[in-house]
Amino acid sequence: NAGVMQNPRHLVRRRGQEARLRCSPMKGHSHVYWYRQLPEEGLKFMVYLQKENIIDESGMPKERFSAEFPKEGPSILRIQQVVRGDSAAYFCASSPGNAEKLFFGSGTQLSVL
Amino acid sequence: DAKTTQPTSMDCAEGRAANLPCNHSTISGNEYVYWYRQIHSQGPQYIIHGLKNNETNEMASLIITEDRKSSTLILPHATLRDTAVYYCIVRGYNAGNMLTFGGGTRLMVKP
Numbered sequence: 001n002a003g004v005m006q007n008p009r010h011l012v013r014r015r016g017q018e019a020r021l022r023c024s025p026m027k028g029h030s031h032v033y034w035y036r037q038l039p040e041e042g043l044k045f046m047v048y049l050q051k052e053n054i055i056d057e058s059g060m061p062k063e064r065f066s067a068e069f070p071k072e073g074p075s076i077l078r079i080q081q082v083v084r085g086d087s088a089a090y091f092c093a094s095s096p097g098n099a100e101k102l103f104f105g106s107g108t109q110l111s112v113l
Numbered sequence: 114d115a116k117t118t119q120p121t122s123m124d125c126a127e128g129r130a131a132n133l134p135c136n137h138s139t140i141s142g143n144e145y146v147y148w149y150r151q152i153h154s155q156g157p158q159y160i161i162h163g164l165k166n167n168e169t170n171e172m173a174s175l176i177i178t179e180d181r182k183s184s185t186l187i188l189p190h191a192t193l194r195d196t197a198v199y200y201c202i203v204r205g206y207n208a209g210n211m212l213t214f215g216g217g218t219r220l221m222v223k224p
Contacts, residue, residue: 043214104156
């Protein structure tokens with residue numbers, strides 16, 4: 001049973017471009033969470049999704065950021081018109097259900113030039 | 114979810130037990146204590162969790178005080194690969210399912 005898979009592992013974008021980060025949860029997991037970790041800072045919750053539904057997006061910036069978890073395929077975190085301050089490690093986690101422990105992926109390191 | 118307080122950093126000699134404390138004095142009856150760790154540049158790794166009884170698994174032991182206001186994570190024989198940031202998280206058993214990470218304890222295991 002493969003773990004949580006995130007790709008790409010590293011992503012380089014120029015200011016103003018779009019960044020798409022993908023997360024495939026563990027088999028049988030229908031809950032996905034995205035976290036961001038800025039350099040030398042802690043992990044900050046961004047968004048919690050179940051299949052086709054956003055449950056909690058209280059940690060998402062109001063503009064340029066969006067997330068989806070379609071019925072088929074991976075969860076996508078999209079950042080439009082990236083700025084240097086978006087440079088960070090983005091981690092995805094999944095769980096099989098409510099109140100279950102979370103399993104994390106290896107993250108995507110986004111660098112904005 | 115209740116807040117937690119952990120020391121910023123700790124050192125431990127290789128082969129010795131590492132005891133990482135956590136205070137959670139405002140914990141409520143239905144909140145669990147979770148421990149995760151993050152080794153440099155990697156995703157957080159689940160270690161152990163408990164409600165009120167002490168717990169043990171292949172990685173660690175979790176000791177929760179009787180009043181549940183504090184807990185200790187014990188790594189019985191620390192190795193260099195246990196060097197990481199350790200997060201103590203209190204999490205309610207409800208629909209607010211996300212984990213809220215604080216600053217954690219940076220454990221340095223030294224040879």
